[in-house]
Amino acid sequence: MAHTEQAASTLQSGAAELGRRRTFGSVMRQAGRLANRNKLGAFGVLLVIFVLGVAILAPWIKRYDDNTQFQTANPKFNPTANPLDIAQDPELGSPHILDRWESPLGGDHWLGTDAYGRDLYARIVTGARLAVIIGVGASVIAVLSGTFVGLVSGYFSGKLDLIIQRLVDAIQAFPGLVLLMLIVSVMDQPSLFLTVLALGFLGFAVSVRIVRSSVLAVSQTAFVEAARSYGAGDFRIMLRHVLPNVLASVLVVFSISIGAYILAEASLSFLGLGPADKTTWGKMVNAGRNSIDLHPWESVLSGAAITLTVLGFNLAGDAIRDEVDPRLRGR
């Protein structure tokens, strides 16, 4: 039995390039070579590193609380002003005037302020954290659940596979955003966790499909046959021989789908279906559009943040796919 395991491992070692020990210098040199070979991919990775850095460091670098409303004392305040006078001069009614719609680079607020006098830089940095949590969280849920179900479906095939694949068909038959809106609407109060869960559910079907097809291919390989012929159990074969050989596909799905989840959450928030009590980029784009012809900054800056982040994850995901797929490597 032990010999059989060794034989199978030897066979699969050519397929899985995992677990090699490398020094930091060699890693950096290889990264440099990869960056030189795939400049767009390198740009994507840099963007991802930047966004992850911002997200991780958000509490320390955001300067202000994202919901603090900045205001200035108002010498014109007249607490007994009648409403007609206030209608003619709204500054009469309040002891403080909100610092609304300050322009970027104009003062203390690097990116200006929004309609409620809140610092846009703080809100975008906070939004980055939310975007990463949602993107990575949903991707983890989708990939973990999809990998497990795809593994089982592909490995056992037969009726079980048929049932699982028809369920996946049913999920995929719905337009993604519509299904997402349906799920979130049913939730009534879409919290951050529930939003992540809904997005993960949506991505689950895609993950199942991709992992299953990889499993089907790997299941036919000689080392799996060898392991099976020497009496290895299904669970052991799946875990020790099949799974390591589909991890490359899983990694690609994981990295590419993060951008898609961030975009999907932004769409939900834009439509008012995201986590209502959180600062999200989609919500900022929506809030800013009401006055976009007067004050474009909120929508433009939060929209740019979404674009660059999604671009970064997509380019990085493409680069990973190029590297792990021998057919694409070096193109």
Place this chain on the structure above:
Amino acid sequence: MRDNSNYWTRRAASSRVSRRRVIGGAAAAGMGAAAFGLVGCGDDDDDATPTTAAGTTAAGSPTAASTAAASPTSAIVDGGIARSVFLGGSQFDSVDIHRGQRDEVGWLSGSVLSKIVRFSNPDAGDLEADLAEKWETPDATVYTFNLRKGVKWQNTPLTNGRELTSADIKWHVERQQAGKLVDGSTPKFRFQSDYAGVKVETPDAYTVKMTLPAPNGTFLIRQAAFFAGVPNREATEKFEGSHTTLTEEAMPGTSGYILKQWRTGKDIVLQKNPNYWDKGIPHLDGAINPWGLFEDPNAHRLAFEQKLVDAWSSPDASLTKKVIDENKANMGEILTGISNTVFMHLNVHKQFKDPRLVKAMNMAVDRRALIQSFHQGLGQVSGAVTWLQEGFAIKPDDLIKLPGYRTDRAIEIKEARELWNAGGGPALGEVDIKGVETWTSVWPDTYQIIAKMFNDALGVSQFKSTKCTYNDDIIPNLPKGEYPNWIAWTNAVNSPDPRRDLYSSFHSKGSQNWSKVNNPALDKLLDEALVTADLTKARALVLDAQKILMENAMYGAVILYNYISRSARWNYAHAPLKTQPAAGKPGAGYWNTAGAHLAFKQSWLDPKDPSYSDAVKNRKLG
């Protein structure tokens, strides 16, 4: 014979026509109140249209409406279809006006159902005839109404276009009084307490005699106020079991318009009633309220710019101003005191049982900051009686000395924290002050702003804010005392006289006393205020009642402020206004939402105006 409208005429004459009163202008733009929300620099033009029957108004004295209206600019043209939207979407909760709680029901019914009497100037309280051609009060407890002959119900299979008679009025009053449906069940009726003990007699088909158990200074005005329309018996009873399902069949009317379409998700279509007793009006062929368009401010703006609606108001008042300034030749600016008071309702049966917590919240909420945040400063704080009801409200000089209204936030916060801690606030755990969806669809950042405001003010981190809806979470749960804590608009102020509403909300026998207030001293003041016809005395009693209310933070029904809406309106669209926009000066509309009938005379579309276009001309009722 004594004409009872003299009371209000005296009131109007004795009250200065203040600037505040003038600015308390029609919520029409978003409100859909008068003229289905059609805001216009309307031409009052009483001369050009048939007037109501003689002897019905205040002894022939000019009403505030006619004196306030601007001089006619052009002859009224009949025809055309107005289009506008309701503030806060289209959350109708009932087709039964006796049971409806949502303001949309009141607004819409105002165009369809006639009242016994109605306002000629809703803000001043001047009355005129509607179904009652005339009325008299032999003493302070007896009202005899002589009904107009020949008033026909809209011809439907249920009504067969029969004549409205005194039996309809008797049923209208007695049904609300009994609060009972045909099947014997007793759901909540909106104004049940208003009719307690009233005896209704019908000596003939056109005479109704109502005998009150005691004098009531607001009884007549109640007949003209919000939700006072007389519904059709056959239709109302047929749809009692399905009253939350919208259908135009459920509300056949006798007023200027008839409902052609009233279905969830579809345009609300009103058509001129060809059999309306006041011949020659309405001037419009009809009106359309697109369903829920207001919920997307940008869609609303786009619709306005394309003249798919006649008026528009942005949540960002500066944007409305910009659009008006860029189109000065074709648009007018209307300023309107919004009668839907912004309000915080704390559940005193659950988390906020301890009065100290309610008082703490009343001080923790920063009213002026909210006006800044959501209305760019266009608004003023309101006490238990809103500033729209100037004659009865606490004067601003006195109001700013009271907790929750003081200008020194440091003192407010200090005292709020002491009360919060003393009342066991920190032990409450998570406190959710919900934002109502119709509000948060306009101001989605409410959730974050509200939660932070309370957390910062009380020095805690236990507040959060999530969404709720009137129809699902609030209205059904009010009678059960299981409503959430929430912030948004409350019911529209529907009368210049707040006595009935104060009674309804805070008297131990009030039909909308959701906080179950039971304060004998307050009851006594409200009882006395309600029965007196002496306005000076009534005001003094209401002020005393307000003192109790303010001391108790309004028992959890915490009034915050009333704001002023700046709306833009195309010049071709004329509608009821108290003052017309002039060069460099905005117009002012009626804030009171009980004047929908004013649109019959004053709403019209001017095809000769340069802003008129094919988009307006080609509108169809569908």
